[in-house]
Amino acid sequence: MKVGLIGFGKTGRAVASVLLESKKVNLQWVLRKSTTLEHRSVPEFLGVHSDEPGLIYSISEFSADELFEKHPVDVIIDFSSADGVDYYAEAATKRGITVISAISAYPDNKLKLLSEIAEKIPVLHSPNITLGINFLMIAAKILKNIAPYTDIEIIEEHFKSKPEVSGTAKKIAQALDLPDESIKTIRAGGIIGVHEIIFGFPYQVVRLRHESISREAFGNGIIFALENLVGKDNGLYTMEDLLLPYFHLNETEQMFIEKNTKPWWRFW
Structure with missing residues (x-):
């Protein structure tokens, strides 16, 4: 090609x-x-x-x-x-x-x-x-659909000289139907790019995090x-x-998972 x-x-x-x-x-x-x-x-x-x-x-x-x-x-x-x-x-x-x-x-x-x-x-x-960021966005949307009542915050970190709010962070906010005000910005040193989505449940916290190590x-x-x-x-x-x-799992993959995964109560 x-x-x-x-x-x-x-x-x-x-x-x-x-x-x-x-x-x-x-x-x-x-x-x-x-x-x-x-x-x-x-x-x-x-x-x-x-x-x-x-x-x-x-x-x-x-x-x-x-x-x-x-x-x-x-x-x-x-x-x-x-x-x-x-x-x-x-x-x-x-x-x-x-x-x-x-x-x-x-x-x-x-x-x-x-x-x-x-x-x-x-x-x-x-x-x-990047594959990681796009996987993170899909996973975040799935989690929000499962638990729409959670508190959601977005943190983005980049190199010190980056002036504007990350376009990727804004895209994440848009995908989750959140205002730009939900984005927290950190600027320090030579950070290439970190994006984290925090889901605050009543009794637990889920953090989805992606970091670009190199371009x-x-x-x-x-x-x-x-x-x-x-x-x-x-x-x-x-x-x-x-x-x-x-x-979307095909039939063979689904059968393999069902065969090799026990319900949690069977481990007790």
Whole structure:
């Protein structure tokens, strides 16, 4: 599967390293705003052994049509900014290129544009594309459905220089139908990212916690998305859409669990 990566900041570089090490994808190119590093090899720059081309281009060098014509890809992975979709939307749609966007926040007009192109191509948008965070969100929604009377608080921790409230924390609050005021923010040192959801029961507390140890976690999420988005119909997808089928046990799995799990009272 040939992929192109847009955005080459700290997260984009971490994702590129994971893509280069994967045998399931082929990184054709990286696109960025700056002309610095133009025409450098991504494997050489990152110190990753790879036979993939992975050349770096600037957005000013090609139009999207020219880029896709000279260096065709099956999937675009966007880690740039909210404006990145303006560059590739029309050209990607015309060529049937799948889009995976990991932009943390879009204004309404950009979300509308994503929805429009999703009528013609598969598009996945996830503000936080790590597997752990998206599993945590599903688990939190299940727990809230089981016990809607609990007190719920969200804590997010990030590096000291991060000014705004985490977009992922806001997404968690939205998923749980909570106000942004339920989010508690901590800024300290070089914390990459921690999100914790606290469920306060009358006589017990449940804490769901996810910590990003390195930005390569976003690359693992991208690989999962690539594997599970292939063959999907046109439409706008979330990571939850891709993860939910894994929550349904097939008949064999269900029989195994029932056979090997005793009711708690039989242990007494």
